[in-house]
Amino acid sequence: MSIVVLAGGVGGAKFAYGVMRALPNPADLTVIVNVGDDFEHWGLKICPDLDTVCYTLAELENPATGWGRRGESWRVMEAVAALGGPDWFRLGDLDLATHIERTRRLRAGQPLSHIVADFCRRWGVPARVLPVSDQPIPTMVLTDEGEMAFQEYFVRRRWRPRVRGFRFAGSEQARPAPGVLEAIRIARAVLLAPSNPFVSIDPILAVPGIRQAMQGKPVAAVSPIVGGEAVKGPAAKMFRELGVEPSPKAVAGHYRGLVSHFVLDAADASQADAVRQHVPHVLVTDTMMTSPERRQRLAEEVLAWLRDTI
Amino acid sequence: MSIVVLAGGVGGAKFAYGVMRALPNPADLTVIVNVGDDFEHWGLKICPDLDTVCYTLAELENPATGWGRRGESWRVMEAVAALGGPDWFRLGDLDLATHIERTRRLRAGQPLSHIVADFCRRWGVPARVLPVSDQPIPTMVLTDEGEMAFQEYFVRRRWRPRVRGFRFAGSEQARPAPGVLEAIRIARAVLLAPSNPFVSIDPILAVPGIRQAMQGKPVAAVSPIVGGEAVKGPAAKMFRELGVEPSPKAVAGHYRGLVSHFVLDAADASQADAVRQHVPHVLVTDTMMTSPERRQRLAEEVLAWLRDTI
Numbered sequence: 001m002s003i004v005v006l007a008g009g010v011g012g013a014k015f016a017y018g019v020m021r022a023l024p025n026p027a028d029l030t031v032i033v034n035v036g037d038d039f040e041h042w043g044l045k046i047c048p049d050l051d052t053v054c055y056t057l058a059e060l061e062n063p064a065t066g067w068g069r070r071g072e073s074w075r076v077m078e079a080v081a082a083l084g085g086p087d088w089f090r091l092g093d094l095d096l097a098t099h100i101e102r103t104r105r106l107r108a109g110q111p112l113s114h115i116v117a118d119f120c121r122r123w124g125v126p127a128r129v130l131p132v133s134d135q136p137i138p139t140m141v142l143t144d145e146g147e148m149a150f151q152e153y154f155v156r157r158r159w160r161p162r163v164r165g166f167r168f169a170g171s172e173q174a175r176p177a178p179g180v181l182e183a184i185r186i187a188r189a190v191l192l193a194p195s196n197p198f199v200s201i202d203p204i205l206a207v208p209g210i211r212q213a214m215q216g217k218p219v220a221a222v223s224p225i226v227g228g229e230a231v232k233g234p235a236a237k238m239f240r241e242l243g244v245e246p247s248p249k250a251v252a253g254h255y256r257g258l259v260s261h262f263v264l265d266a267a268d269a270s271q272a273d274a275v276r277q278h279v280p281h282v283l284v285t286d287t288m289m290t291s292p293e294r295r296q297r298l299a300e301e302v303l304a305w306l307r308d309t310i
Numbered sequence: 311m312s313i314v315v316l317a318g319g320v321g322g323a324k325f326a327y328g329v330m331r332a333l334p335n336p337a338d339l340t341v342i343v344n345v346g347d348d349f350e351h352w353g354l355k356i357c358p359d360l361d362t363v364c365y366t367l368a369e370l371e372n373p374a375t376g377w378g379r380r381g382e383s384w385r386v387m388e389a390v391a392a393l394g395g396p397d398w399f400r401l402g403d404l405d406l407a408t409h410i411e412r413t414r415r416l417r418a419g420q421p422l423s424h425i426v427a428d429f430c431r432r433w434g435v436p437a438r439v440l441p442v443s444d445q446p447i448p449t450m451v452l453t454d455e456g457e458m459a460f461q462e463y464f465v466r467r468r469w470r471p472r473v474r475g476f477r478f479a480g481s482e483q484a485r486p487a488p489g490v491l492e493a494i495r496i497a498r499a500v501l502l503a504p505s506n507p508f509v510s511i512d513p514i515l516a517v518p519g520i521r522q523a524m525q526g527k528p529v530a531a532v533s534p535i536v537g538g539e540a541v542k543g544p545a546a547k548m549f550r551e552l553g554v555e556p557s558p559k560a561v562a563g564h565y566r567g568l569v570s571h572f573v574l575d576a577a578d579a580s581q582a583d584a585v586r587q588h589v590p591h592v593l594v595t596d597t598m599m600t601s602p603e604r605r606q607r608l609a610e611e612v613l614a615w616l617r618d619t620i
Contacts, residue, residue: 042410043353043417073385079407083432085414093403097389100352104395107353122393 001188002028003303008200009037009049010066010232011224011289012193013056016127018295019191020057022303026126030183031057032210034195035112035131036139036168036203039151041089042080044099045106048151049200050116050131051098058123066232069094088156113177130183132204133174139203140167150199159234162241166198171206184213189261189306192221194287196235197254211258218310220261220302221279222287223248227267231288247271252278261309263287263302281309311498312338313613318510319347319359320376320542321534321599322503323366326437328605329501330367332613336436340493341367342520344505345422345441346449346478346513349461351399352390354409355416358461359510360426360441361408368433376542379404398466423487440493442514443484449513450477460509469544472551476508481516494523499571499616502531504597506545507564521568528620530571530612531589532597533558537577541598557581562588571619573597573612591619 003023005016016031023029031053038047048067055061055069062068072092081087091099098119105115111134120129141153143161153159184190192201205211225246230236236246244250248264252275255262262279264271265287275282283305289295313333315326326341333339341363348357358377365371365379372378382402391397401409408429415425421444430439451463453471463469494500502511515521535556540546549556554563558574562585565572572589574581575597585592593615599605 043413073383073403075383075403076386076407076410079404080411083407083411083429085407085411093383093385094389096406097386097393097395100386101390101393101395103353119393 001303001307002030002183002186004183004187004190005029005031005193006034006190006195006201006204007031007049007053007193008034008195009052012049012195012200013053013061014066014289014295015191015193015222015299016053017056017292018289018297018299019303020127021292021296022299027128029127030179030187031127031129032132032180032183032204033129034200034203035133036137036199037150037154038136039138039149041086041151042091042099044096044103046089046091046099047102047112047131050129051095054116054120054123054125054129057125057127057129058120060123068092089151111177113179128179128183130180131177132180132207132210134177135170135174137171137174137203137207138169139199140169141199142166154199154234159237163198163234163238164241166202168203168206171203172208174207176207176209180207181209181213184210184217187217189218189220189310190214191302192219192255192259194222194224194231196224196230196233196238197251198235198238205258214258218261218306219259220263220281220306221251221255221259222263222298222302223251223265223268225251226265226287247274249274249278255279261306281305311613311617312340312493312496314493314497314500315339315341315503316344316500316505316511316514317341317359317363317503318344318505319362322359322505322510323363323371324376324599324605325501325503325505325532325609326363327366327602328599328607328609329613330437331602331606332609337438339437340489340497341437341439342442342490342493342514343439344510344513345443346447346509347460347464348446349448349459351396351461352401352409354406354413356399356401356409357412357422357441360439361405364426364430364433364435364439367435367437367439368430370433378402399461421487423489438489438493440490441487442490442517442520444487445480445484447481447484447513447517448479449509450479451509452477464509464544469547473508473544473548474551476512478513478516481513482518484517486517486519490517491519491523494520494527497527499528499530499620500524501612502529502565502569504532504534504541506534506540506543506548507561508545508548515568524568528571528616529569530573530591530616531561531565531569532573532608532612533561533575533578535561536575536597557584559584559588565589571616591615
């Protein structure tokens with residue numbers, strides 16, 4: 001069955017990898033990826049979530065960090081730092097090549113989605129990966145220190161500022177990349193990866209047409225909050241700063257009206273009833289994706305459960 | 311005594327290095343460098359002659375090639391090639407960092423000469439290195455296959471097309487970089503390195519004000535042609551294609567009216583009288599710069615000779 005996964009970075013990539021492995025034909029998977037994190041650095045267009053998803057699906061990712069490439073080296077960055085250049089965003093040599101060639105092609109007029117498709121072929125990614133849009137939709141983080149660009153907040157300031165909200169600049173004018181709406185329309189189900197709801201999934205949903213295409217479709221979300229904390233990144237901190245106790249119930253409430261199915265970790269089993277206030281179908285299982293096998297097992301269980309309930 | 315060297319790439323860098331070592335105070339040396347080879351590649355501004363001169367003076371250069379950096383690696387270029395990107399111009403990882411940081415600063419509005427000065431400080435270059443101009447003056451090579459950009463001719467086509475002439479695009483409007491004219495004016499002598507007369511030295515001389523600043527000054531040229539061939543690169547081939555037998559005499563004729571002193575290799579000793587038709591002072595010596603010691607020895611001999619004859 002054809003499946004769409006909406007994904008941000010590391011958690012999204014791991015979940016998409018599990019789904020790819022769980023499907024009999026990996027080509028039945030389309031991963032629609034957040035572009036809100038994309039930014040310019042060293043004069044290059046950098047797409048952290050797209051690259052993390054592609055590297056992970058191609059098994060080229062750095063297993064220690066979850067982002068960047070396996071067997072990475074840092075020769076260029078060290079030499080740039082020796083010249084006094086900015087090194088607050090770590091760019092490895094192999095990863096840098098991706099940004100150089102992508103930027104070259106973008107300047108030559110190729111759409112991002114076209115470039116990603118070609119890179120995926122060359123890297124041997126068996127699934128389809130689509131940026132949600134070919135237009136930039138930079139996520140702006142509204143904080144108590146003012147509005148800042150996402151990577152400024154996320155990497156440079158290490159998500160220390162308190163958030164008050166988010167803005168997806170230009171999302172009203174953005175169009176879904178070719179294939180995005182079609183993939184959703186023909187999908188048997190849409191899965192929201194356990195990515196950050198505010199800065200990974202919401203910027204995808206902000207592109208006009210995406211929510212509408214999902215209407216009436218089975219949509220399953222996996223909670224990125226386990227035991228009151230985010231498995232990775234600032235999701236729990238963001239919930240708190242927005243005045244909501246971080247929990248699977250809070251995530252389900254955030255996605256209310258959009259998702260029909262919700263997966264929460266066994267550690268939060270006691271919240272299953274509370275989640276059912278927002279979402280009709282609830283699955284409690286082990287959601288920790290600490291190995292390729294566990295990612296695949298989680299995906300297999302979610303897909304089997306969807307088959308049984310839709 | 312303060313000395314100016316006009317230089318192109320590898321030969322110019324080696325000669326400038328010798329002069330730097332020969333002077334009691336290396337800060338008395340100003341190297342004015344050709345920018346005609348500069349071009350954009352991978353979206354980056356690349357200045358091959360400037361970098362070769364700086365790396366050589368900092369003893370960071372690759373001694374095997376004469377260009378690029380010592381202990382270089384090629385991780386990025388190999389990964390770019392794996393994505394189908396252009397790899398006809400070889401960019402090492404360490405060298406790439408120079409282009410990335412230079413391009414970033416240029417886009418931020420810093421003049422090239424300012425950037426070069428800062429890089430030289432950081433690399434520990436004891437002499438002063440100046441691009442002849444902060445404006446781009448791209449050398450265009452007129453060939454029997456039409457006009458082509460310099461690196462297209464030089465690297466991509468491996469200087470195979472027959473040349474008919476040269477054009478230094480924008481040179482009429484170019485201004486010497488800050489310090490260039492002053493350095494020439496206060497110099498005891500100006501030395502033309504054994505660089506290619508057509509595509510290394512002429513583009514420097516094409517910048518308005520340079521020739522005038524040199525008038526009446528001792529100017530010594532070292533022949534890049536030895537035994538009828540260029541020590542490196544296409545100089546001899548260019549002379550032939552322009553209808554002139556390549557020889558020290560041909561080089562001296564090319565520089566007639568500009569140079570007062572001319573240095574030719576002992577291998578061409580028989581041409582000394584012919585060279586005197588063009589230039590009053592002629593020195594015959596070993597000009598092969600195959601080791602740092604030989605570079606320094608040549609420079610010491612030339613400087614001593616200049617002291618005796620001016």
